[in-house]
Amino acid sequence: MNPSDIASVAAPGYRAGVALAALGAVLLSGKVVLVKLLYRYSIDAIDVLTLRMLAVLPLFGAVALWTRNQPPRPSLADWMGIAGLGFLGYYVASMLDLIGLQYVSAGLERMILFLTPSFVLLIGIVFQGRRVCAAQWLALALAYGGIVLAFVHDLHFAGAGSKVVFGASLIALSAALYAVYLVLSEGLMRRLGALRLVALAMCVSSALCLLQYPLLRPLHPLAELPAAVWWLSLANGLLCTALPVCMTMIAVRQVGAGIAAQAGMIGPASTLALAAVALGEAITAVQVLGMALVTCGVLMLGSVRRPASAEAHS
Helix, strand or coil: CCHHHHHHHHCHHHHHHHHHHHHHHHHHHHHHHHHHHHHCCCCCHHHHHHHHHHHHHHHHHHHHHHCCCCCCCCCHHHHHHHHHHHHHHHHHHHHHHHHHCCCCCHHHHHHHHCCHHHHHHHHHHHHCCCCCCHHHHHHHHHHHHHHHHHHHHHHHHHCCCCCHHHHHHHHHHHHHHHHHHHHHCHHHHHHHCHHHHHHHHHHHHHHHHHHHHHHHCCCCCHHHCCHHHHHHHHHHHHHHHHHHHHHHHHHHHHHCHHHHHHHCCHHHHHHHHHHHHHCCCCCCHHHHHHHHHHHHHHHHHHHHCCHHHHHHCC
16 A cells, blocks of 8 residues: 555545445444334335335435436436336335345345345346456355355244245345346436436335325325334434435545445444344344355455446446
């Protein structure tokens, strides 16, 4: 490391950027715990997702309005792409994740979602003809080995007749769909900007959730839900969804996508800790080993990925 690199690392802005990325990952991991707490009130994924979108819609709607006159103006093709991405990345993927979370532990859910970069790589291999080096294959083996350990742990504690397999499969499909979202969003993100695209896609997803709710819950009005559900949902939407997105974007701007991603590696560990405190989920040696393997695999995958690719998928 040369003197200029040492000076940049020691700079307050750099340290603040790393701290923001790490704190954003911790807050994002809190979403899993809040959802588990919400399920204790006998509500389901449709309720949880609708309440979450109600909380974030005013904020992302304001961002969308604030950026509406920024060049370039979205074309009809852009709007169709935004609608498709909002449906796929923030509606279908979120719904699958929330349904799956009803059947698995918070730690396993976070570790499976942590595999999203590996799904991006696999999409590149299958559909884009991307060549993979030996280090990337080793990274994938480590990450998926960690998931197997965490999965066996959940299966052991929940019982062989449980729905752990079903839940884990839905969460894995959610991660895969979000990886597709990341790949498909590259062009629009470069054209419109990351914050603008996320805000518009979240508005689309929120609209879909609000439109579907009266069709699926005609006898279960939101007004009848306990006050605790509303408070937890507000925290889920603002503290564990909107705020982490903004913090991560600021961090990427300050320290770069690679460093921000490495700081975010604290996510699975913070999930295990929060789940132990708030939900009473035990932390076992198998879980810790699985988390370590997943983290090492994803960290290695990020370090050997080509710079252009890493930047596009941030």
